[in-house]
Amino acid sequence: MSSSLTLPADRTTERPRRLLLALGGALIVATYLFLVIVQPTEIAGGMGSAASLVSLFGFLGGGALLVGGILPMLTTSSLVIMPLGIALNIAIGQVAGSLGLQIYLDAIGTVLVAVLAGPAAGAATGALSNAVWGLFxxxxxxxxxxxxLIGLLAGLAAKHGAFRRVYLAPVAGLVVGAIGGLVAAPVAVFMFGAAGTFGTNAIIAVFRSMGDKLLVAATKQGLLSDSLDKIVVFVVVALIVYALPQRAVRQFPFARTHRVLGARSGQRAMTTAGAGSVR
Amino acid sequence: MPRRRILNPLTELLAAVLLVVLVLVVNRWEFSLAVLLLVVVPAVLTSGRVRQIGLAVLLIAGPLLLSSLLLHGLFFPEGRTVLLDLGPARVTREGLAFAAVMGLRMSVFTGVLLTAAMTLDVPELLATMTHRRWNRKLVFVVGSAVGLIPHVALRAQQITRAQQARGLVLGRGPVARVRALLTVTTPLVIGLLVDASERNRMLGARGFSSPGPRTSYLPDTDTPRQRAARRAMVVGVGLFSVLWLGSGVLA
Structure with missing residues (x-):
């Protein structure tokens, strides 16, 4: 839709883009593995500055590389809803955070963009929304x-049909949330000593009083809170997109070609006149 | 009254980030405290927005500091020196020390970045990014998101009021809460998506996706000297970090 008909498409930038994506992904994975395998002993004693530096640079740098690789390949229709997702994340996340809930609800916009515009747009929305939120x-x-990562996984889940039925959304949310919690825990521990809201810290305190290490306790809390949070978020997003008018969904090529919402994706009028998928 | 602006926003943001990096590298409570007292407090006081920044720091860092103190002060199984035994919870010296180090670090982190962000002139930052030939899609997404946040918050408030006028009452159970959330977010998202599709057509009509450099309507406030200073700061902090961490490993 946004590709130019008069100007030649530039193929020369394809390779560095792939390289950026691969580098960014590799950096994030390497950072996570380093934090989990090498450092857990350190936090109790010296709480190494190296660990917090690695987590800051590894995850931020990896996120920046991913955004740099993803942005040039997005269409205008995806780009236009990214600010919308970012603003939704921040507006709802801020409210949930100030209420001291055990869940964050700061990924509704990311998952919404991922469902409508695909995993790449979802990943970029997630990374940028935290960067913009960092200003407040x-x-x-x-x-x-x-x-x-949440945006990427939500997009992949949507591509493979997790949003075609309402009961599949919470299952996908559970899996995505568990992975997200695993990744977020070392960041929270090494940057801020696992400080969070009163709700999340109460859960960590329970595990700590049973004698768990801080990283272990924070990971368990992450698994618990994030899975719960993403279940709620995925269900909320599924219900929102089901309520959207078809015209709004149909403007997104990703949602159309992968039939993300099943029969609601807006293809039935054009392709399946008698194919039996008319509800 | 906003303070008189001396430096380009990009320079200020970079300086703030590098200060945070320095605090993480040095990782001593004395250094964090010194930065807090000698850099953050004067910066807030001269910012011209003392009350707003102070309130924001208090609202964001306050609960975190308090809950961190409770968490590590009461539950720190690694602690040896027990100051007070409360059954499952034990107040230990090591736990309190850990909470203090993390608390100071978090205070510097919040103070520095919030002061930089809240005195930031976003249009000027975006203009600088355009002049420096940053990816225009990035500039669009960031700029448009920052502009959209107050709009979304206002609209959410209006929709909430409208739904309350129609009889929406926030129930106690989790299901009722999710339902209340949905009655507000669904119209919000539909409205925003309709806006977005209109914006999509307008941007398409104005050649948003065509390649080539962009012109900014705002003048470039960046100077070659500041650009050099930014590079020097990055190199300086990088060298210092390598030396400091290297000597720490050897010692």
Missing amino acids: NPFALPFAAGAA
């Missing part, structure tokens, strides 16, 4: 890579 709440900044 600096504590959101280091979690950019985790948010990007």
Whole structure:
């Protein structure tokens, strides 16, 4: 829709883009593995500055590389809803955070963009929304890579049909949330000593009083809160997109070609006149 | 009254980020405290928005500091020196020390970045990014998101009021809460998507996706000297970090 008909498409930039994506992904994975495998002993004693530096640079740098690789390949229709997703994340996340809930609800916009515009747009929305949120709440900044991962996984889930039925959404949310919680925990521990809201810290305190290490306790809390949070978020997003008018969904090529919403994706009028998928 | 602007926003943001990096590299409570007292407090006081920044820091860092103190002060199984035994919870010296180090770090982190962000002139930052030939899609997404946030918040408030006028009452159970959330977010998202599709057509008509450099309507406030200073700051902090961490490993 946004590709130019008069100007030649530039193929020369394809390779560095792939390289950026691969580098960004590799950096995030390497950072996570380093934090989990090498450092857990350190936090109890010296709480190494190296660990917090690695988590800051690894995850932020990886997120930046991913955004740099993703942005040039997005169409205008995806780009236009990214600010919308970012603003939704921040507006709803801010409210949930100030109420001291055990869940964050700061990924509704990311998942919405991922469902409508695909995994790449979702990942970029997640990373950028935490970067923009960092201007109002600096504590959101280091979690950019985790948010990007949520967007990517939500988009992949949508591509493979997790949003075609309402009961599939919470299952996908559970899986995505568990992975997101695993990734976010070391960031919280090494940057801020696992400080969060009163709700999340109460859960960590329970695990700590049973004698768990801080990283272990924060990971368990992450698994618990994030899965719960993403279940709610995925269900909310599924219900929102089901309520959208078809015209709004049909403007997104990703939602159309992958039939993200099943029969609601807006293809039935054109392709399946008698194919039996008319509800 | 906003303070008189001396430096380009990009320079200020970079300086703030590098200060945070320095605090993480040095990782001593004395250094964090010094930065807090000698840099952050004067910066807030001379910012011209003392009350807003102070309130924001208090609202964001306050609950985190308090809950961190409770968490590590009461539950720190690694602690040896027990100051007070409360059954499952034990107040230990090591836990309190850990909470203090993390608390100071978080205070510097919030103070520095919030002061930089809240005195930031966003249009000027975006103009600088355009002049420096940053990716225009990035500039569009960031600029448009920052502009959209107050709009979304206002619209959410209006929709909430409209739904309340129609009889929406926030129930106690989790299902009722999710339902209340949906009655507000669904119209919000539909309205925003309709806006977005209109914007999509307008941007398409104005050649948004065509390649080539962009012109900014705002003048470039960046100077070659500041550009050099930014590079020097990055190199300086990088060298210092390598030396500091290297000596720490060797010692």
